Each structure stands twice: as structure tokens, then as C-alpha cells.
Amino acid sequence: MRLIYILIITGILAVAMLWLGKLGVVRKKLAALVACASLLCGGGLLLLAVLPGNSFYGETITSGQVASGKKLVALTFDDGPYPPYTQKLLTVLEEKQVQATFFVVGNNTKQFSEVVCLTASKGHEIALHAGEHKDFLKLSKGELVENISAGKKLLEELTGKPVKYMRPPHGFRDWAVMEAASDFGLKVVNWRVIPRDWTNPGAQVIADRVCKDVAPGAIVLLHDGDAPAQTASREQTIEATSIIIDELLSQGYEFVTVGELLNQ
Ligand SMILES: [Zn+2]
Structure with a gap:
């Protein structure tokens, strides 16, 4: 049943x-x-569809269980690949020796497939954001299935690895979105921490928001891309990522991918 x-x-x-x-x-x-x-x-019902942290329509992951007592955190980046920002971000992550998860868009991937390959080759996890960055709640069932199918297939052909996680655009989902994700073997992953980095409030502000809200097991939503417009700068997010990593490492946090967080 479609919410709309x-x-x-x-x-x-x-x-x-x-x-x-x-x-x-x-x-x-x-x-x-x-x-x-x-x-x-x-x-x-609409509120439940747009709020990221509930499982009313089906299991929606926002954090991992950390029974081991470890302070794990997963940085995730949406809307890429988006040169040159994705590559700059990869450089920061490599310098800090941190692995992250990238929820990428199929259409952007067609344009910048080498950036997705580079991301995967650095050991980061590639997950699906969407084939095309659209509000899934407004798509017909057929369009929804086609969107997810095309994006997943493209990423798997490119990286040679199964795609296991999906974050629908804006985190919006209803029964049909959850059912389609499940049919493709995808777990829906939203977030626990959202510093609203896309508004470019300043790198330090982004970092402070993350460090204030973070808790062991948290999934943090950041953006290396700007889908679908692809016009905004992501310099602040890149600078903020560097600050976040330094600060959380000093607090004893360990950075993992979403897959590592959920399969520890
Ligand atoms: Zn997005």
C-alpha cells in the first residue's frame, strides 16, 4: 500500500x-x-514516514548495538559521487585511516563511475542511496522498483560486491519502499546523528553538532554530494569530517563502516 x-x-x-x-x-x-x-x-502516517528513527513501516536502522562496550561510530556520506569533493573527502579519510560508508546515487555514478571505484578501492563501503535521487513516496510501485533495481545493479557491476544497505532519499519510506528494499535484499539504514551539513553552517558548527549528539553505535549522516542539484560546495563537510575524526578519536571512538557496525 502506498502512503500517498x-x-x-x-x-x-x-x-x-x-x-x-x-x-x-x-x-x-x-x-x-x-x-x-x-x-x-x-x-x-506521514510523520512516521519522514521521521528517520522509527520502524513503523519496517525495520529502519539508525544505530548499531554495541554490546561489547566499544565506542563504535559509523560515518556515512550521501548524494555522491560528486567531484572534486568526494575525492577530497577520500584523502582526508585516508590520512586519518578511517573507513566510512557512501550511500551513492546511480545517476551520479554513471557520470563519475571512476570515483565510486576509487572509493571502493580505498576499502570504504558502497551502499545505495537511489538509482535516481527522487522522493520515493511519490513514485509508483513500478518506478520505485526500477529506481532501486537500476541503482543496485549498477553499483554491483562496478564494484563486484553485493550492495546490502539502502538509504532512501531524505530517509522517506512507506510500506512499499520497505517491501521493495526487502525484495532486493537491502536493509534500510537511516541515521542517529544529523548535523544538517548541507546547509553549510560552518565546519566547526557541523563538527560540534556531531560531537554533541554522538553516542556509541551511532550512524552519522553527512554529505559528500548535493543531489540532485549538484551545485553546492562540500568543503565545510570535508573540513568538519577532519575535526570530527580527531575529536572522536580523542574520546576513544573507533570508526567503522555500517556493515562492520551491524555485524560485529
Ligand atoms: Zn540524498
Whole structure:
């Protein structure tokens, strides 16, 4: 079932009840009550679809269990590959000897496949963001399946490794998104820490936000790309990543990929 259909139905029901109340066909109080309940139901379902940290529509991972007592953290980067920022980020990660997970976009990959190959060759984990960076909630079931299928196939052909994780654009998902992900053997991974680096608030601000909110097992969302526009600078994220790594290493954190975090 697509959430969008439920939203349309609840919206129509609310308007219809208000009209029937106004025309005197239904008592006004009852009409208002049903309209409110309908809108609340639709709004609640929408909220659950866009909030990243709940599993209402299916298991959505935002952090790993750290039973060992280790202070593990997984840095993740969305929307790439995006030259020259992805490559600059790879340099920082290599200098710091840190592995991360890149949720890449299929369309960007077609354009800059060598950057994805480089990322994989450095030992980072390649995961799927989308074949094309679109709001999955607005796609038909067929478009959704095609989007995920094309992106996953492209990445697997390029890297020679199975893609196991997907982060839908904006983290939005409903039953159909979760079902499609499951059909392709993909686990849906959102985030625990989101410093809103895409707004470019300053490298230190980004780093401070991450360090304030981080906890053992956390998955941190950052951006090496700017999908779908691909126009914004990611210099702040690159600088922030360097600060975050230094600060969290000094606090005893160990950086792992999402796969390592979930399979320890
Ligand atoms: Zn994105």
C-alpha cells in the first residue's frame, strides 16, 4: 500500500465530511470529528514516514548495538559521487585511516563511475542511496522498483560486491519502499546523528553538532554530494569530517563502516 493513496483518501474524506456537515446531511459535530480524525490519521502516517528513527513501516536502522562496550561510530556520506569533493573527502579519510560508508546515487555514478571505484578501492563501503535521487513516496510501485533495481545493479557491476544497505532519499519510506528494499535484499539504514551539513553552517558548527549528539553505535549522516542539484560546495563537510575524526578519536571512538557496525 502506498502512503500517498492513504493521504489522498484521508484528505478527500475530511473535505467531504466538512461539506456534508455544511449541507446538513451529517451533523456538524460528527462531520468535524470524522474530518479531524481523518486528517490526524493521514498526518500521523506521514510523520512516521519522514521521521528517520522509527520502524513503523519496517525495520529502519539508525544505530548499531554495541554490546561489547566499544565506542563504535559509523560515518556515512550521501548524494555522491560528486567531484572534486568526494575525492577530497577520500584523502582526508585516508590520512586519518578511517573507513566510512557512501550511500551513492546511480545517476551520479554513471557520470563519475571512476570515483565510486576509487572509493571502493580505498576499502570504504558502497551502499545505495537511489538509482535516481527522487522522493520515493511519490513514485509508483513500478518506478520505485526500477529506481532501486537500476541503482543496485549498477553499483554491483562496478564494484563486484553485493550492495546490502539502502538509504532512501531524505530517509522517506512507506510500506512499499520497505517491501521493495526487502525484495532486493537491502536493509534500510537511516541515521542517529544529523548535523544538517548541507546547509553549510560552518565546519566547526557541523563538527560540534556531531560531537554533541554522538553516542556509541551511532550512524552519522553527512554529505559528500548535493543531489540532485549538484551545485553546492562540500568543503565545510570535508573540513568538519577532519575535526570530527580527531575529536572522536580523542574520546576513544573507533570508526567503522555500517556493515562492520551491524555485524560485529
Ligand atoms: Zn540524498
